[in-house]
Amino acid sequence: MDNKSNNDSDIINKRVVLLIVTLASFLTPFMSSSMNIALPSIGKEFSMNVVLLNWVATSYLLAAAIFLVPFGKIADIKGRKKVFSYGILIYALSSFLCAISTSSVMLISFRILQGIGSAMIFGTAVAILTSVFPPRERGKVLGINAAAVYLGLSLGPFLGGSLTQYLGWRSIFIANAVLGLITIILVLWKLKGDWAEAKGEKFDFIGSIVYSLSLAAIMYGFSLIPAMSGLWLVLVGVFMFLLFVRWEMKTKNPILDINLFRNNITFTFSNIAALINYSATFAVAFLLSLYLQYIKGFSPQNAGSILVAQPVVMAIFSPLAGRLSDRVEPGIIASAGMALTTVSLSLFTFLSEKTSLEVIVASLILLGFGLALFSSPNTNAIMSSVERRFYGVASATLATMRLTGQTLSMGIVMLIFAIYMGNVQITPQYYPIFLTSMKTVFIIFALLCFGGIFASLARGKVQ
Template sequence: MQERLRQLSYYRWLIFGVAAMGTFMAVLDSTIVNVALPVIAVNLNVELAIVQWVVSAYLLVITILLPLFGKVGDLYGRRRVYLLGFVIFTIGSLLCGLSHGIWLLVLARVVQAIGASMLMANAPAIVSVTFPGKQRGRALGMIGTVVALASMIGPILGGVLVGLFNWQSIFYINLPIGLCAYLLGYFILPVEEKEGSASFDVQGAMLFASGMTGLLIVLLKGQEWGWGSYLVDIISMITIILLGTFIWYENKIEHPMIDLSLYKCWPFLAGNLSGLLSFMALFSNVILFPFYLHSILLFSPTEIGLAITPFPLLMAVIAPVSGYLSERISPALLSSSGLSIVMIGLWYLSTLDTQSVIWNVLIGQGILGIGHGMFQSPNNNSVLSCVPKEKVGLASGMSALMRNIGMVSGTAVTVSVFEWTRQMELAKVSLPSQTANISAFLIGYHDSLMIGACFAGLGALISLSRKGHAVLKT
């Protein structure tokens, strides 16, 4: 059957469709659960601080495993790892729906995240090696569209399913989709010849996983525990030792888990750094934006949903266009222009106040969507074009890793700046009134957005520095 499929003129796009399904499922489940958290907390009789681990565990595991499964895909075949990802993700979804206790649910989410990391690490790599140089930017741009649509549909679909059925339905819906995606992938994805016989770096994987766990725990819990607290200091010191040992060990062995020599290619390093900064910039707004709409502008849930829509909608439109243009225009120029627009969007949002109306909010979100859509596709194209074919899976996983670290660290910096500024403002008055609380909130929110704008501006400069640099492959 696969031989007949290979003869089709659109066979590459069938492969793209399978890659898009895995990306869509993994991203969807990172957003669909958020809507159900209050219901899960009530049904399982737990506090919000505990139920948040349903989301945090998923994020932690994906972040830790992304480069590992990118490397495994390079060694043992991306098709094999990708299809196994569908199986594990689907089993994890079933276990999530069957869970009757919070820690069983968290454990099931860990299983689900293992499958999701297999999908997320290998989908862009499959697309990158399937499409030739001149078409790669367009295809990766469309993957960006899939990510945006999944992010947009997740909360909406989650609300509908929980409202009509129950919270378990958000996991059960993955079962038929996962089975269908596996069967399609089995028949469509080409069987690869083994690239080489290098062994898997177990020691490096353990050092990396331990170090990244420490780093992400500090970023996620630092504000709650206190950045200068004894516990945070101890975990930070252990994390530095583990990651330092990991870097030393990876430079020493013949077949490392992460090939640090890739960073000698400046477009690869610059693309990853600017990708990290882009998500740090975006998450300076993502976390606090709904609270601004709810607490300051007194928007209804419907209005909040409407206000969020322009970002993923415009990103979904701009990303494939930007990917197409990256085949003809310097990716460095496009990506740096995109981050410059993100910087302008964050600055614009920092001017909103108690008198702002929904149109002001929609414009700000639209600017961010245009900017990020313009940045993401050319940046992905530039990064994956800079590595040899046999290492594209590893490069894909490392890029996704930077994206996740950007989300976590952007959230940590945003919350820290917001809380510190807000407390400083409230300390100026002995008995804070409602007006003082609103004023302190806005000052903290605006300062966080300006920090995010600085991240975007720095990312734009780093991204532009790639212009004129040679790459390892085209």
């Protein structure tokens, strides 16, 4: 009887953990996709130029990417529940502060704080799930977690658009603050355990600072390209990153164990595949949003309704792909997903003024299915390839690959648009050049993804 009650308690605790982590994983993508709809309203209220407006989105992304790996390591040492809880608290507080901002500088500053909170959530969420669920159930729960991310991306444009239209852009931040508050109450009330497999290890402050500065220089520099200052910043960032790698190989308790990459082919190539996948796909929604509104003449609401096809398919099939990766080699499923993604990106290179809506939606559905097959099996491969004490670092490394890939994706778009179009508004006279620019970006994305198939296959067997 005691064994049965212990098992029941264990099952309930696992379900509570899954609920809390899933809710937290929904928050940040919901925020990001909502913000894209709200940016014009924010720009109008604060009279922001296009550079400042870009920083409202980029500051959050940059802060999250910089702090992910350090917080992943801190979580392994101090306890994942602790870092996860503080992360949600900071996220909820910063969301409220964003809502009451009275200037663009205030808003961007609080977006940076929101990015730090997001790093603490994403640097620990997958690690907590991997700690609580045994290997045979891991793919299934990682699939559910991925579905929550895609659900956030799907609902963002709809709910964010409605909130902005009827209650103003500040209501998006209020909604996030309320959801964050509900999550933190659940954490303090129901979440048991603290999972600190690297307890007692020292934190590598020098490595953390060099890593953060190198990533900041690379990502900020990339946003300035093709200007020479951007190229110099990227070179400085790369040099500092090489210094960071050298330091991590020498120090006793590194924030990022380089041996994870040197001695673990599965971990290395799974992360490279993730970086390539996000670099090749993140800007697709941005490009198609412009194409549907400018070239096809759809309203923002209708454009959003068309674009939702991709994340909905991802949300439906991610749990199934995750469950399948518990039974079949994850690398095979992820590679098949990368191949389908390549095909869908190739189809987008043929877009023109006359492309039918059916072709666009079919291509989006194929892209969503490819990404669903890739995402959770790839995550399963990464988390199954490391020891328990590295779960936090592995989770944070994957999340860093995602954020860095997203930034590179937008960087490629900015670079191609700057070369083809220069600093102009998209007016009817520039539509042909816009279409040429967009097709060029899709060709680059398809080639990137094609290379990603080989990176995915090179990981070897996980199971």
